Amino acid sequence: MIDINLIKNNPQKVKEALKKKNWDTDFSELLQQIKMKNKLQQDNDLLKEERNKLSSQVPIIKKSGGDVESIFAKVKSINKNIEILDKEISELDDKIFQFVSALPNLPDDDLLPGGKENNQAIRTFGNKPFFDFKPKNHVELCESLGLIDYERAAKISGKGTWIYTNEGARLEWALLNYFISEHLKDGYTFILPPHILNYESGFVAGQFPKFKEDVFWLENTQPQKFILPTAETALVNFHRNEILSQDDLPKKYFAYTPCYRCEAGSYRTEERGMIRGYQFNKIEMFQYTTPENSDLAFEELVTKAEKLVEGLGLHFQTSKLAAGDCSHSMARTYDIEVWIPSMGIYKEVSSASNARDYQARRGNIRFKDKTTNKTRFCHILNASGLATARLIPAIVEQFQNKDGSVNIPKVLVPFMGGQTIIKPKSKQ
């Protein structure tokens, strides 16, 4: 949530910043509502003060045997006015809250305006692999190597799913274990959160109210609950409504969860295999920091994600996203994109973002500033570290051999029981 005072004091600046996210807003009605609310609030406070004073006299007058009926009558009439004002104020409050909470986060100043077309690749790692044979695409490879069973997935679940089988399951698990071991080395705390979350959690993350349709909702829970689209949704809420000690910051977490996404109708024909699905595995890195340290934390997260892909030996690039391509809740996002030879494009395997205080305001997540002794909002950052579904296509395609076998990245070998290569199988 954007700071209401920022909008109040500098509406033009906020309007221009949001324009970079392709978001056109008119604040004039909001500003009027805020002004009106403050005025009513003041009037109401005076009435309440009077009521409190009158009421507190009652026991004293009673003791001395005086008449209290006239006070009762006065307070009753004051209460009528208070009731009216209370209602008007809470209606205005609702309107203001609904308007402001629907606004996206402000983009950082240095971002280019506009959408995808203005994303900039800022770093490239490794080179595109060269094949002296006709390379296969990952769907063929995964099937011939017995890593993925698409047909049976369609049978037991439906479209947009797949089943990791045998060495495919082991490869997937090896990736996750490799990431986990790296995060532990870096001193991040391992979290396994619940996958079913309440509405409030989605609101704090900034998914709701705008993106309610993008997640799966459970039908028979009261109140309604949804299945998390990313571990971020759980991790943002870990410290919801808490005041953290500055000495405990930064707090560094990582979590493994599957990610469940509706994405109905978003399939494209070229996105076969495991490029886009209703469910995929991801390890999420997460930090709560002071505002002063969030840029540093952001660099750390991007570098960590890059190192993981680099460790696998894959060719990839890092893109700085234009304002309009950053997520709704984020001030800044860098994507790590891995090369998929058969598609001839780079596909996102990690997205590192700085939400600054946007999510912290929604979730009331603060820390006690040691120097001023004031409570301030934390900055919150997240980065995939990493999402695995698109790594397997990248690995099998980039590391395939002429005979259809695939070399296992060195860093994964210990997690594959020493296995260094996966060879084609006859179909079972």
Next chain:
RNA sequence: GGAGAAGUACCCAAGUGGUGAAGGGGCUCCCCUGCUAAGGGAGUAGGUCUGUAACAGGGCGCGAGGGUUCAAGUCCCUCCUUCUCCGCCA
């Protein structure tokens, strides 16, 4: 799922209708002392409005939201969470 009990500040906790929400512990600052001590004082949720240079005053605030009342931590209703017992179950 059924029955019962509970939720007060960093922690423990008093408070069943009437002034600023007892008291302790811990922590922070100050004073006194002077070294494995002890004592005294102050502070110890946040949000928000008005004026302001620091600051002062007011409203709200006892799990959340309603209700009764001149007045609610206290009485009533709904919900959430925790604990105990019972049932069911991987």
